[in-house]
Amino acid sequence: MIDNKTFMIAGLVIAIIIGGLAVFLASGDPDGLESTALFVQGDKTLTGPSPEDGDPEAIGAGTFEYEAPLPDYSTGEEGGKAGEILAVFAGIVIMFILGFGATKLVASKKTT
């Protein structure tokens, strides 16, 4: 059995490897919700390929706009793959710190 420190370092390293691989290997096909949007818009058949230039969000009413600082896990178009790696890496580290901090905060308020 490995100790806490090794477990956390190993977990973080594995997460970073997965995130790094995702930048290069993740499928560019739309996800299930986006494919459904393309299907109900008539841009794709149920089991056929998705169009390269399909816009799944075209079906939405667009009542609220928000510009994320690192849209689609990237630093913008000029950032390229390096920007994507940086964005995913930042996200993983933020999640680790947030998971650690939030649990520490609530666990320290334990009533028993």
Place this chain on the structure above:
Amino acid sequence: MHIPDAFIPLWQSAIYWIVALIFIALALRWAKNELSEDKIPLIAVLAAGIFAIQAFNLPVAMGTSGHLVGGALAAIVLGSPYAAVFILTLVLIIQGIIFGDGGITTMGVNILNMGVIGGFVGYYGYTGLKSAGANIYLSAGIAAWCACFVASLAAAVEMAVAGTFPLVPGLIAMGTYHAAIGIIEGIITGAIIYFLVTSRPDLLAEEVQQPSAGGVSA
């Protein structure tokens, strides 16, 4: 399955947010009462790991890709559906605010689908299958598939209520794609639980610590 802002009218998003906030409050109460500091490493690693795997879309044919959601995984390893609400809420906040994956107004409905529905279906599916005598990894895998599938049907109904997708085609397409994506959810959930049982069984909920073929003691 991350619903963007444009897909749900604001007033409906507000209702989902209210329901999500109730479950978030319950999850915080669970965390305060049940979480001890020795769970910190597991939750930190789960939060980072779920985020990383969610960035990794795998092809599932039919011009579609999908990734692990992780609600069933979190609920099973921590022994409560509220663990899924707790962790997925953290993940969805960061994904929505920093990466624009899933909307801000629709964050409530996303928490509801992936955290609440994913967590409850995953947890009770797992405990039900396991008490029926199934192996823990198989139980976890099937429960995770169900969590993905049921959450996608819920999203299809929400889309129909919103007027974004017609009900029946939406249910058919969401169900078809997520039946395939759920296989990813099932395999990865089972595999991660196997690795956790092998590396740190003491961090896991009692429901996952029962002796299996590997002889892990509770």
